[in-house]
Amino acid sequence: MALSSKYYLEVPAASLDNNKGEIDRINSLLEDFTGIKRIDWPIDLIISSLPVIRSSNGQLTVTACRDGDRLTVISVESGDTRSFHFGIAIDLGTTVVAAELIDLKTGDTLSSEGEINAQVRYGEDLLTRLHFASQGGVNELKSALLDTINKLVDITCKSSGIPSNQISAASIAGNTSMTHLFLGLDPSSIRHEPYVPVVNHVPVLNASEVGLKILPYAPIFIFPSSGSFLGGDLISGVLASGLTKSEKISLLLDIGTNGEMVLGNKDWLLACAGAAGPALEGAVAECATRAKPGAIDRVVIDPTTLEPSFSTIDDKPAIGLCGSGLVDAIAQLYSVGLLDSTGRFVLEKHTTRWQKINHRIAYMLTEERTGNNLPPIYITEKDIQNVLRTKAAMVAALTVLLNSVGISIEEVQKVYTAGSFGIHLSPESSIAIGLYPKLPLNRFIQLGNGSLLGARRVLLDASNIDEAKRIADKITYLELNVHPTFMNLFRSAKYI
Amino acid sequence: MALSSKYYLEVPAASLDNNKGEIDRINSLLEDFTGIKRIDWPIDLIISSLPVIRSSNGQLTVTACRDGDRLTVISVESGDTRSFHFGIAIDLGTTVVAAELIDLKTGDTLSSEGEINAQVRYGEDLLTRLHFASQGGVNELKSALLDTINKLVDITCKSSGIPSNQISAASIAGNTSMTHLFLGLDPSSIRHEPYVPVVNHVPVLNASEVGLKILPYAPIFIFPSSGSFLGGDLISGVLASGLTKSEKISLLLDIGTNGEMVLGNKDWLLACAGAAGPALEGAVAECATRAKPGAIDRVVIDPTTLEPSFSTIDDKPAIGLCGSGLVDAIAQLYSVGLLDSTGRFVLEKHTTRWQKINHRIAYMLTEERTGNNLPPIYITEKDIQNVLRTKAAMVAALTVLLNSVGISIEEVQKVYTAGSFGIHLSPESSIAIGLYPKLPLNRFIQLGNGSLLGARRVLLDASNIDEAKRIADKITYLELNVHPTFMNLFRSAKYI
Numbered sequence: 001m002a003l004s005s006k007y008y009l010e011v012p013a014a015s016l017d018n019n020k021g022e023i024d025r026i027n028s029l030l031e032d033f034t035g036i037k038r039i040d041w042p043i044d045l046i047i048s049s050l051p052v053i054r055s056s057n058g059q060l061t062v063t064a065c066r067d068g069d070r071l072t073v074i075s076v077e078s079g080d081t082r083s084f085h086f087g088i089a090i091d092l093g094t095t096v097v098a099a100e101l102i103d104l105k106t107g108d109t110l111s112s113e114g115e116i117n118a119q120v121r122y123g124e125d126l127l128t129r130l131h132f133a134s135q136g137g138v139n140e141l142k143s144a145l146l147d148t149i150n151k152l153v154d155i156t157c158k159s160s161g162i163p164s165n166q167i168s169a170a171s172i173a174g175n176t177s178m179t180h181l182f183l184g185l186d187p188s189s190i191r192h193e194p195y196v197p198v199v200n201h202v203p204v205l206n207a208s209e210v211g212l213k214i215l216p217y218a219p220i221f222i223f224p225s226s227g228s229f230l231g232g233d234l235i236s237g238v239l240a241s242g243l244t245k246s247e248k249i250s251l252l253l254d255i256g257t258n259g260e261m262v263l264g265n266k267d268w269l270l271a272c273a274g275a276a277g278p279a280l281e282g283a284v285a286e287c288a289t290r291a292k293p294g295a296i297d298r299v300v301i302d303p304t305t306l307e308p309s310f311s312t313i314d315d316k317p318a319i320g321l322c323g324s325g326l327v328d329a330i331a332q333l334y335s336v337g338l339l340d341s342t343g344r345f346v347l348e349k350h351t352t353r354w355q356k357i358n359h360r361i362a363y364m365l366t367e368e369r370t371g372n373n374l375p376p377i378y379i380t381e382k383d384i385q386n387v388l389r390t391k392a393a394m395v396a397a398l399t400v401l402l403n404s405v406g407i408s409i410e411e412v413q414k415v416y417t418a419g420s421f422g423i424h425l426s427p428e429s430s431i432a433i434g435l436y437p438k439l440p441l442n443r444f445i446q447l448g449n450g451s452l453l454g455a456r457r458v459l460l461d462a463s464n465i466d467e468a469k470r471i472a473d474k475i476t477y478l479e480l481n482v483h484p485t486f487m488n489l490f491r492s493a494k495y496i
Numbered sequence: 497m498a499l500s501s502k503y504y505l506e507v508p509a510a511s512l513d514n515n516k517g518e519i520d521r522i523n524s525l526l527e528d529f530t531g532i533k534r535i536d537w538p539i540d541l542i543i544s545s546l547p548v549i550r551s552s553n554g555q556l557t558v559t560a561c562r563d564g565d566r567l568t569v570i571s572v573e574s575g576d577t578r579s580f581h582f583g584i585a586i587d588l589g590t591t592v593v594a595a596e597l598i599d600l601k602t603g604d605t606l607s608s609e610g611e612i613n614a615q616v617r618y619g620e621d622l623l624t625r626l627h628f629a630s631q632g633g634v635n636e637l638k639s640a641l642l643d644t645i646n647k648l649v650d651i652t653c654k655s656s657g658i659p660s661n662q663i664s665a666a667s668i669a670g671n672t673s674m675t676h677l678f679l680g681l682d683p684s685s686i687r688h689e690p691y692v693p694v695v696n697h698v699p700v701l702n703a704s705e706v707g708l709k710i711l712p713y714a715p716i717f718i719f720p721s722s723g724s725f726l727g728g729d730l731i732s733g734v735l736a737s738g739l740t741k742s743e744k745i746s747l748l749l750d751i752g753t754n755g756e757m758v759l760g761n762k763d764w765l766l767a768c769a770g771a772a773g774p775a776l777e778g779a780v781a782e783c784a785t786r787a788k789p790g791a792i793d794r795v796v797i798d799p800t801t802l803e804p805s806f807s808t809i810d811d812k813p814a815i816g817l818c819g820s821g822l823v824d825a826i827a828q829l830y831s832v833g834l835l836d837s838t839g840r841f842v843l844e845k846h847t848t849r850w851q852k853i854n855h856r857i858a859y860m861l862t863e864e865r866t867g868n869n870l871p872p873i874y875i876t877e878k879d880i881q882n883v884l885r886t887k888a889a890m891v892a893a894l895t896v897l898l899n900s901v902g903i904s905i906e907e908v909q910k911v912y913t914a915g916s917f918g919i920h921l922s923p924e925s926s927i928a929i930g931l932y933p934k935l936p937l938n939r940f941i942q943l944g945n946g947s948l949l950g951a952r953r954v955l956l957d958a959s960n961i962d963e964a965k966r967i968a969d970k971i972t973y974l975e976l977n978v979h980p981t982f983m984n985l986f987r988s989a990k991y992i
Contacts, residue, residue, distance in 0.1 A: 014692040019723025019973060022685070023695035038564065040699040043679055043706065050682070050694065068534065069565060183539055186546070189518070196510040198546065199519035203536040210539065227515025477515060 002104040003169035003219055003462045004065050004074065006082045007033050011058040022053055030062060030071060038070040042217055049076040063168045065219040066462065067204060074168060074206075074217035086110070086167045088156065088214065089455035090149060091233060092174025092182055093117060094126050095290070096420070097148045098452050101156035102459055104169065109456075111156035118144040119181070126177055127191070133181065134188040142184045149182075150213045167214035170207065171455040173223040175231030175258070176200075182222070183210065190228040200225045200472060204465075221458050221465055223451075224472040229273045229479075234260050235472050237450025239464060240457060241416040244269065244471055249407065250414040251398070253436070254450060255323075255421040259394060262475065263401045263412070269475040270404060272397050285383040287365075287375070289320030291424050296325035296365065296377065298426065301332040306351040308332075308365050318366055318377055324424035329379050330387055331429035333363060334496050341496045343384045388494050391435045396489035397480055398437060404478060409437045418450030433496050498600040499665035499715055499958045500561050500570065502578045503529050507554040518549055526558060526567060534566040538713055545572040559664045561715040562958065563700060570664060570702075570713035582606070582663045584652065584710065585951035586645060587729060588670025588678055589613060590622050591786070592916070593644045594948050597652035598955055600665070605952075607652035614640040615677070622673055623687070629677065630684040638680045645678075646709045663710035666703065667951040669719040671727030672696075678718070679706065686724040696721045696968060700961075717954050717961055719947075720968040725769045725975075730756050731968050733946025735960060736953060737912040740765065740967055745903065746910040747894070749932070750946060751819075751917040755890060758971065759897045759908070765971040766900060768893050781879040783861075783871070785816030787920050792821035792861065792873065794922070797828040802847040804828075804861050814862055814873055820920035825875050826883055827925035829859060830992050837992045839880045884990050887931045892985035893976055894933060900974060905933045914946030929992050 009029045014020075020028065023046055027039040053060065056078035063075040063085075085105045091098040098114040119141050123129040133141055157164045172182065176197050180187035185198045201224045208216040223232025234254055243250045244266050252262040260273040289295045294316035301308050310325065312318050321329065333339035338346055345361060347354060353364045355378070362378035402409060415437065417425065427444045430436035436444070447453055458464045480486045505525045510516075516524065519542055523535045549556065552574035559571040559581075581601045587594040590613060597607040615637050619625040629637055653660045668678065672693050676683035681694045697720045704712040719728030730750055739746045740762050748758040756769040785791045790812035797804050806821065808814050817825065829835035834842055841857060843850060849860045851874070858874035898905060911933065913921065923940045926932035932940070943949055954960045976982045 014690045016690045018690075019692065019696075021693040021695040021697075021721075024697055027697070043698075043701055046695060047680055184543055194510045194512045194514075196515065197517040199517040199542060200515075201517075201520055201523070202539075205539055225517075479512075 001066060001462055002085070003087060003171060003221060003459050004063055004085075004104070006085050006168075007062045007064065008080045008082055009033075009060045009062060011053075011060060013058060022050070026053070026060065026062060026076075030064065030073075034066065034071055036066065036069060036071045039064075040070060040072045045073060045076070045217060052076050052078050063215070065169070065204075067219070072217070072219075074219070075215055084162075084166055086162055087169035087171065087459040088153060088167050089452055089459050090152070090170060090172045091449055091452040091455060092145065092149075092172060092178040093233075093420070093451075094175065094178060095120065097145070097152060098449055099149070099152035099156055100452060100456060101160055101162065101167070102456060104459065107460055110160040110162070113152055113155050113159070115148050115152050115155070118148045129181075130177060130187055130191055133186055138181065138184060138186045141181045145178070145182055146211050153213055164213055165215050168218045169221075169459055170212060170214060170218060171221045171223075171458040173232045173236035173451040173455045175233050176225040176228050177231075179222060179225060179232050195228040197225060197228050200227065201469065221462075223454065223468055226271075226472040226475045227477055230260065230271050230475060230477055233451035234262065234271065234273075235468055235475070236452075236454025237416075237418045237447065238262055238269065238454070238471050238475070239468050240447055240450045240453035241418075243414075243416065244467070244474075248413040249411055250416065251412045251437075252416045252418065252450070253394075254419040255417070255425070259390070259397075259419075261394070261397060261401065263405070268405070269471065270401055270478060271475050272401060272478040272480050274393050274397060274480055285321060285326055285386065286380060287320050287377045288326065288383075289322055291322040291324070291420065294319035295322035296320065297322055297328075297424055299325055299328040299332055299365065301329075301336045301338070303336045306336060306338065306349070306353065308353065310365060317374055319374065320377060321365070321379070322424060323421040324426060324429075326379070326383065326387060327425055327433060327435060328429045329363075329365065330384055330496075331432035333379075335432065338363065339384065339496070343381065343388045343494075343496065345381055387433070387435075388496070391433060392490050392493035394435055395493035396486050399489045399493075400478065400480060400483055400486055403485070409439065412437070412439065413443060415439060415444050416447050416450070417444060418447040420449070423448050434493070497562060497958055498581070499583060499667060499717060499955050500559055500581070500600070502581050502664075503558045503560065504576045504578055505556045505558060507556060509554060518546070522549070522556065522558060522572075526560065526569075530562065530567055532562065532565060532567045535560075536566060536568045541569060541572070541713060548572050548574050559711070561665070561700075563715070568713070568715075570715070571711055580658075580662055582658055583665035583667065583955040584649060584663050585948055585955050586648070586666060586668045587945055587948040587951060588641065588645075588668060588674040589916070589947075590671065590674060591616065593641070593648060594945055595645070595648035595652055596948060596952060597656055597658065597663070598952060600955065603956055606656040606658070609648055609651050609655070611644050611648050611651070614644045625677075626673060626683055626687055629682055634677065634680060634682045637677045641674070641678055642707050649709055660709055661711050664714045665717075665955055666708055666710060666714060667717045667719075667954040669728045669732035669947040669951045671729050672721040672724050673727075675718060675721060675728050691724040693721060693724050696723065697965065717958075719950065719964055722767075722968040722971045723973055726756065726767055726971060726973055729947035730758065730767065730769075731964055731971070732948075732950025733912075733914045733943065734758055734765070734950070734967050734971070735964050736943055736946045736949035737914075739910075739912065740963070740970075744909040745907055746912065747908045747933075748912045748914065748946070749890075750915040751913070751921070755886070755893075755915075757890070757893060757897065759901070764901070765967065766897055766974060767971050768897060768974040768976050770889050770893060770976055781817060781822055781882065782876060783816050783873045784822065784879075785818055787818040787820070787916065790815035791818035792816065793818055793920055795821050795824040795828055795861065797825075797832045797834070799832045802832060802834065802845070802849065804849065806861060813870055815870065816873060817861070817875070818920060819917040820922060820925075822875070822879065822883060823921055823929060823931060824925045825859075825861065826880055826992075827928035829875075831928065834859065835880065835992070839877065839884045839990075839992065841877055883929070883931075884992070887929060888986050888989035890931055891989035892982050895985050895989075896974065896976060896979055896982055899981070905935065908933070908935065909939060911935060911940045912943050912946070913940060914943040916945070919944050930989070
């Protein structure tokens, strides 16, 4: 059953023999439909619905939210409107907020959009924003995020031709800080010992309470977090993977701005988190860019000519390297012998692609393209070292996780990749440089945006709310920074 | 358990080993206390409570409302405040709104006040107000009623020295029309065939939703009605009487502006309603007044001298006759032989008290008291006829009720009297003129304001909410106006 449900009712006319009130008669039918005795209405909705009820000739569609043993009515429409039943899934990314407008009747995605989180104006990275929040900026950050979300509501509705007040449910996942800011809660405590959030399990709220411009009483489910470092976005990804449904041990690699991994099965879940992302994000490599149109996302280097070829997102003129292009490039440089296993260029191998940029040697993917204002795109040893550090962190983290439960990597049956980088990375290249564990390719499953996918699952089947809660309660967090062997593992993993 | 509950918690400090959020840690303790897993908070309350939580050194008192399998937190205070736990019971009378401020810890009544319903400015009687409502006056009537209620909150709080935001629960009973107006619902449909209210069973709301100026998230229980003619005030009275707890058959006589009676026991309930009150109210008898200071409430006539003596409420100078004084006077006139059984004066009996007023003979209770501006107080045959009509309506209604279930009046074990007249009427005089059935005096129990009493019961024990719902669902309404024998019974009962 979806997060909101629509019921078509044919309400018998009042008569002298039946003293039930107008609302009580509707509730009677809802009880017959659902078996639920306890039916709540906001009083404002009773008042605003009366004209609709009275002019409907008894033919009504009631939208309600089922929550345990009670049903809350959230909208009343005249006639049979069951085929207009929509929800929105939202991923509160630190950089990009993504939304999918879903037809709750068919399960179809009607529109899928992303928007830069307007909070970036207060700081590209999360730490800057958290600092701003702690200086009294919570409400500004909340407004910025809400503006972004409401813009996405607007865009997805417009592109689907659906009025926003027809969206009768929302499901939202974000990291712990984003979730706090969305709710107007000061996330400062998250970043200071003992690293405790204000709240992990947020009650189901309604749209008007949180300022979301959809049907005012629409239920808003917000994924629970499990402490400061494991956010609702990760819980949502775990839910989406189905990892907790199987006896087999699986691994979820969520590689976004933060890198998180979860190892486990239906009985146990072990997670760790670290700053995996920056090396793969716009911020680190010199020619890096977000995965947007024009970003180089695939690179191949001819082993004979040592000349590169590449593709860009949407086939637009190349503007930079996104994470997957960077990983491809490193894997290819290594494969054709232009890079050694310590991450140093093999300059003895001759190619016209070696060029000096700012006193350092770079491998040129494009030349200066005068006239069209596009910069040259290249890769330096420093870029490679950054990626290798990320890779080392991932490998060390995975090793710690595996060792903690005493299993070998071969016992991991499925590897789900998610997060903004997980979507684009080539498993082959990622395995080649050691970012992904060396397992048969058929064990890798690309989830895409796991956070959004889990949010979508809850929209279409609200029983997943309990499952999300179970996951958040069950997951054990392993703090890598205090782990005795992590640093050794990290140092020894800084090679391809 | 009271409608709201207070829990004193000693919340352990956060540590690196416990990633529970600040709110989640409180919820954990609440779950330990109550066994309830589902704990909701309004998001605004989380935000506004954080400074309290953080400055409390872990010692907190949480006020919450338990509702089935969930608990809604409504307030957080620093330290142990369990001894400050208050609720307000309110009777939405058409003429007078009454309120009692209750200490929910001890059950003590801290303050009890009444105020004229400010709606009277739109019409003394209900029908005039309903007409005004149907002309778009709903919100004005709602505001007037709310002003009266909030004034009572203010008065009772001031007289008890309690801040109004310490009132964490309210329980409200009123007739169906008053309940509608309190909620801002147009009651017009109540008075037109098929006489169907908008809603009988109102969900539990909170104070800010309805505009009550107590703790904003305090739960507001509103007694359900059972159709247009049996209001929440009557359901509340039935609850207060305990009539539905016994196998013995009992009768509830609610004699306010409307007269209602309920016959039944734990298995069945039969009710009827009619305009019993007007004859006993300020509106009908020439010298009548509401039961307020100065109203003559007891009358004795000396059988030898035929001279009257009387008492007034609060021993103030006599200003008029209230219902109980009127009933006493009639009973005494009949008893000393100044009145015959048809309600005519026996003028052959000589007394200086007979005087002609406006061309009609009256029995003078007081003479013109020049100098102090007080009018003479007397009683006319017309006044007596009015009371006898009311009495006839009561007798006929009771006979119909008894006949419907085939029992005799002697089988009625208890007679509960309630309503604004039920409080003051002398059972002896009421039996003497036939207003009350002829039963041993020890079967009569004065409930007082049954509506307020039932509201108080719910405040102190919220399990009565379910009982009130059961009563409203179980009660059967007998429509007297369409009853074939009612008019005959009425005509034959117009004698003392």
